[in-house]
Amino acid sequence: MPKTNKTGGFKAPKNYEPNRGARGTKPGSRSAGHRGYRPAEEGEAPRKQRWTTSDREARADRDARTGRAPRDDSFGRDRSERFERSGRDAGARGGRDDRAGYGRGARFGRDGGAGTGRDDRGARGGFSRDGGADARGARRFDRDDRFADRDDRGARGGAPRDGERGARFGRDDRFAGRDDRGGRGGYTRDERPARGDRFERDGGAERPARSFDRSDRPARSFDRSERPTRSFDRADRPERSERPARSYDRADRPARSFDRDDRGPRRYERTDRPERSFDRGDRGDRPRRDRDDRAPRQYGERSDRRGSDLYPSRDDRPAFTPQDDVVLERLEAQATEAKDVEGVTFGDLGLGNNIVRALAELGAESPFPIQAATIPEVLAGRDVLGRGRTGSGKTIAFGAPLVEKLMENNGGQKRQMGRKPRALILAPTRELALQIDRTVQPIARSVGLFTTQIYGGVPQGRQVGALQRGVDIVIGTPGRIEDLINQGRLDLSEVAITVLDEADHMCDLGFLEPVQRILRETKEGGQKLLFSATLDRGVAALVEEFLVEPAVHEVAGEDQASSTIEHRVLVVEHRDKDAIIERLADREGKTLIFARTRAYAERLADQLEDAGIFATSLHGDLNQSRRTRNLERLTSGRVSVLVATDVAARGIHVDDIDLVIQADAPDEYKTYLHRAGRTGRAGKRGTVVTLIPRTRRRRMDDLLGRAEIEADTTFAAPGDQVLEDLAAPQA
DNA sequence: AAAAAAG
Numbered sequence: 001m002p003k004t005n006k007t008g009g010f011k012a013p014k015n016y017e018p019n020r021g022a023r024g025t026k027p028g029s030r031s032a033g034h035r036g037y038r039p040a041e042e043g044e045a046p047r048k049q050r051w052t053t054s055d056r057e058a059r060a061d062r063d064a065r066t067g068r069a070p071r072d073d074s075f076g077r078d079r080s081e082r083f084e085r086s087g088r089d090a091g092a093r094g095g096r097d098d099r100a101g102y103g104r105g106a107r108f109g110r111d112g113g114a115g116t117g118r119d120d121r122g123a124r125g126g127f128s129r130d131g132g133a134d135a136r137g138a139r140r141f142d143r144d145d146r147f148a149d150r151d152d153r154g155a156r157g158g159a160p161r162d163g164e165r166g167a168r169f170g171r172d173d174r175f176a177g178r179d180d181r182g183g184r185g186g187y188t189r190d191e192r193p194a195r196g197d198r199f200e201r202d203g204g205a206e207r208p209a210r211s212f213d214r215s216d217r218p219a220r221s222f223d224r225s226e227r228p229t230r231s232f233d234r235a236d237r238p239e240r241s242e243r244p245a246r247s248y249d250r251a252d253r254p255a256r257s258f259d260r261d262d263r264g265p266r267r268y269e270r271t272d273r274p275e276r277s278f279d280r281g282d283r284g285d286r287p288r289r290d291r292d293d294r295a296p297r298q299y300g301e302r303s304d305r306r307g308s309d310l311y312p313s314r315d316d317r318p319a320f321t322p323q324d325d326v327v328l329e330r331l332e333a334q335a336t337e338a339k340d341v342e343g344v345t346f347g348d349l350g351l352g353n354n355i356v357r358a359l360a361e362l363g364a365e366s367p368f369p370i371q372a373a374t375i376p377e378v379l380a381g382r383d384v385l386g387r388g389r390t391g392s393g394k395t396i397a398f399g400a401p402l403v404e405k406l407m408e409n410n411g412g413q414k415r416q417m418g419r420k421p422r423a424l425i426l427a428p429t430r431e432l433a434l435q436i437d438r439t440v441q442p443i444a445r446s447v448g449l450f451t452t453q454i455y456g457g458v459p460q461g462r463q464v465g466a467l468q469r470g471v472d473i474v475i476g477t478p479g480r481i482e483d484l485i486n487q488g489r490l491d492l493s494e495v496a497i498t499v500l501d502e503a504d505h506m507c508d509l510g511f512l513e514p515v516q517r518i519l520r521e522t523k524e525g526g527q528k529l530l531f532s533a534t535l536d537r538g539v540a541a542l543v544e545e546f547l548v549e550p551a552v553h554e555v556a557g558e559d560q561a562s563s564t565i566e567h568r569v570l571v572v573e574h575r576d577k578d579a580i581i582e583r584l585a586d587r588e589g590k591t592l593i594f595a596r597t598r599a600y601a602e603r604l605a606d607q608l609e610d611a612g613i614f615a616t617s618l619h620g621d622l623n624q625s626r627r628t629r630n631l632e633r634l635t636s637g638r639v640s641v642l643v644a645t646d647v648a649a650r651g652i653h654v655d656d657i658d659l660v661i662q663a664d665a666p667d668e669y670k671t672y673l674h675r676a677g678r679t680g681r682a683g684k685r686g687t688v689v690t691l692i693p694r695t696r697r698r699r700m701d702d703l704l705g706r707a708e709i710e711a712d713t714t715f716a717a718p719g720d721q722v723l724e725d726l727a728a729p730q731a
Numbered sequence: 732a733a734a735a736a737a738g
Binding site for chain 1: 733734735
């Protein structure tokens, strides 16, 4: 057996950035406290330490407090030795050490890294280059040629792609590499199944559960009794909207639909939730199964419970202390309805002419409800919590008044060199930071203010340069911002307005503390704005420390029922999963596929490409330039399918995605809502298809219940009509 | 599991 299969050894080193190593930088970080740290041996002098001792202490301290696993130094050392052996590029990967556990050793351990994967293609193409641009260019052509070729190719049979197409060298190599890796000589493409075999092992997360399942057979016979409904369901599909098939499903949760009708926009105000206790009791009947089979779920549920009050939780035990109750109360939102803002203009809300014009140029002629609700509050200087469905215009809701306020407080000292930033916008992903800047920058420019992006994954030189010239609004991600603060290159002491986009995500474990530290750097008494599509008590830690009597706003009637998104759940056999995804993705229209891991996202993208579908991937194993480029490919329509991890789940806006496929179901209902929010934007129709194994049905039902989503659940196998229907373009 | 930090 190949030694690498556990870590997905065929995966390419995504962050390999050949241009860095080519400059002759030293390999890997060697400073104490870093993963690759190795005390000087082999007569090696300690490397330059970029972080100060206090930085590292702070980090160690934080790691301890967040319960992060101690760094695995042996692994790190092992790896860094490999890097050294490979004799290049290790320096380029420095900062990524934390992520490493991920098949990195495997990737490099084999043969010094050459020729094992996609990235190396590019590397090989540009090995002699001095700058990354060439390499990237070469790679792009490589890809594009491949697409161009595809049409000519007709059947992608076993015809080996020979070297006659120089531009595609990478591809061929990749397969060669794969053979190697699998330890399985010279199969042709037709032998693909072998690959699936390996993948199955890879996706084996469900495997153990399966054997358990077997002992749980009662559940299965139950399933069987449901089977007939499958054909029934299909026959009925035209009237799907009526959801006849649901009725049997509903038996679990009778109160839900009732509840729905009853519910006003302020869902969280409901105090009686009969169905919940019912649920609990039901579960109590099978304690054993819950414990053994679904430990992770219990965990997930718990965090939901703790974190939710804008969304109903299915728990009626007294889960909060009096102190929590205060927070709960503070989070009660004022609901604004669309009709409340009819005829209101941005000017009416208090924005100046320049800004109104800039907004019009961005396509925002009149304010959306969330904007009408929050803009006056922000202008009045209040702290604001804003919740609005994805795509409801949150960026403008905070961006426009923020600019207006900065302008008002300009005090005549405009555009001073090296002036300190006066506003900060934090986002959880780089893509989102970029996207926010694309909206905020034109607004800021319209009144002569400057923005800059501060995020990782790119050289900091330009960012530092911009700061030295002086900017008014900093937009970025926590890591680099904190880094620059520690370097003394970013001073937030004049920041009077701070915005947290996707605030609840920023409060997730691991994100919260950097965010808190950053907020503490900002001006005391500064205004704080928290926005998200799913804003719940998870933000309490921030609210308590930083917000003073915040105004809480949401948009009335913005629940899933009024959404333009249709939700479907497909129960599939694991072995069919890839084929089903392939069928669903082979369609007109833009499709976004979510996978749980980077490796799976990459593999799926590969598979789809191999099937002749224009697909690409987006995840944290790609370097930033490729992340940006791949996202742009979907935006521009050069590919129609993007396979992404949850890096793309929140906030990312791409026009006209009409199908979202969840290759792996999310663990949290909020994740579901955010992923689903990538489609059905601006009132357009969209479909969300979630693939689950049958063992996950109940868990999925619970999740949908928390998200207040009604979804049809059907069994599906390759060749089923339901797949054709779902793949059909949205009307 | 993923995200976010290394001229």
